[in-house]
Amino acid sequence: MNSRKRLISYIVSFLMILTMFGQVPVAKAANEVTIDILQINDFHGSLKESGKNVGAAKLVNAIKKAKESNPNTIVLSAGDNFNGSAVSNLLYGEPVAKMMKEAGIMFSAVGNHEFDWGLDKIQKWEEISGIPFLAANIYDKNTNKPVTWADPYKIVDVDGIKVGIIGLTTQETAYKTKPQNVESLEFKNPAEIAKKIVPKVKEEGADIVLLLTHIGAFQDKQTKAIKLEVPELANIKDVDGIILGHSHQKVAGMVNGIPVVQGYKYGRALGKISFTVDKDTKKIIKKESSLDLLYERKDLKDDEAVKKIVDEYTQKVGPILDEVIGKTVNELDHDRYKLSTLGEWTTDVMKQLENADIAVTNGGGLRTSIPAGDITVGKMYEVMPFDNVLSSFEMTGKQIKEIFEHGIENEEIGSVQFSGVKVEYIPGAKKGNKVVKMILDNGEEVDLNKTYKVVTNDFMASGGDGYTVFKEAKALGETIAIRDALIEAVKKAKVLDYKKQDRLIAKEVKTEQPKVQEPKAKVEESKNKNVVVYVVKKGDALYKIGKKYNVKWQKIAKFNSLKNPNLIFPGQQLSIPVVN
Structure with a gap:
């Protein structure tokens, strides 16, 4: 009797453990099939394990385990796969492409940062990985037709169920990569394009229709309410699921009865949409979305094949990245939505190199802080993964004011980082009425009618992040890569002891209103x-x-x-x- 009780106890314990890891076999009718759609997004070359980043080897192992659990699994990427880490950047994304092939990713959306190194890289990644890109709303301006290097959609058969997958990308790509790299392309309204393509995909026999997008969303932590950046996507008839990216958020839930998911960023999570389908009628019986937060799991193991890929490429560039070029006494902190210590130091270097009056760079162009201690070349690649160069202009005071009107308190793109000037502004004021005064380092106030030398990066110079004012200014030419300039500045200083200055000054403007006119609450x-x-x-x-x-x-x-x-x-x- 005791032996029987022990046996029952063991069985119950085993089932509880399986339940914890989602492996309990659930009884289904013979005519039902469960199809899992796994997704990653905004991997940004995060090959190595660091902090919450579990690294490529553990990410791929988790994907393979999920596919073993359910062979009817499709793995997709929502874009922004390659640019972001030193190992990936130095090799133009090659190790990431090999990782994606090993992971068995079927298709990828096109992220805005897929264009950072030029159009030719996209075809190269597809050759290495064997993974086609899907992009229905990217058009060639010369032909006014969808680009030839990506398919608008694909239909795949999963255990007798046809799944249609439509690729879409954010219209922000026009200014959230180097604009000159995409000047021949038009990014059409994704919802309007999807409305036209979904019926076509259904006509071709798709039982399930997915939108694979590099388009953002946000989810409230308390209410779990989800706000799509393109809400119309959830109003399109016959759309069964939406995969998201771009906004680097944890999103899983339903919008208008449609499961939506975004797997955070840097491979930290796997998003999943599951469909239970009647194989006879081809109708969806059940649908849901979920997130597997990999950075919270303790059971992850390395995939040996991917670990070998990462180790080989890391070793290849190791002598470059591991070089200690100097040290900093204080942390050079950075928050893209504020004027940061790192942003001030960076623009100080830019201003000095070009002998400019003012230097500006975009907050999103700097990606991480530099902690106190030794600084390596690898860290500088993390700080500035983009290959931007210095670009100088002759600008009027009025044009300089436009830079700050656009770049201060801009929650969409982040805060402008700058040097050579103190800017007084009114918090919360409308664009155009925000900047009160601009005072140069020599104490002179910027005259709206005079001209000054301004240095920025070539991304902003070509209208990136919406800084279109540079297109109206007189260009003085481009020089060296900004990352190289920063590396040389650290080497020259050997030890940085940099402290943040008060360059952005909030002013409160009091306005008197006649009591009779003041609206009452x-x-x-x-x-x-x-x-x-x-x-x-x-x-x-x-x-x-x-x-x-x-x-x-x-x-x-x-x-x-x-x-x-x-x-x-x-x-x-x-x-x-x-x-x-």
């Missing part, structure tokens, strides 16, 4: 007595309104679903969640 009576309806008046900003009611401005923005918290208008009504 009123309490919302109908639904919530803890909500005040506030009518925006001239000169208002969210932080000022929040201060008045002792509510954080971020909470007000979220409560009112403001797409851009910096844009509020006189006469606009805002609901303020207050606590009595």
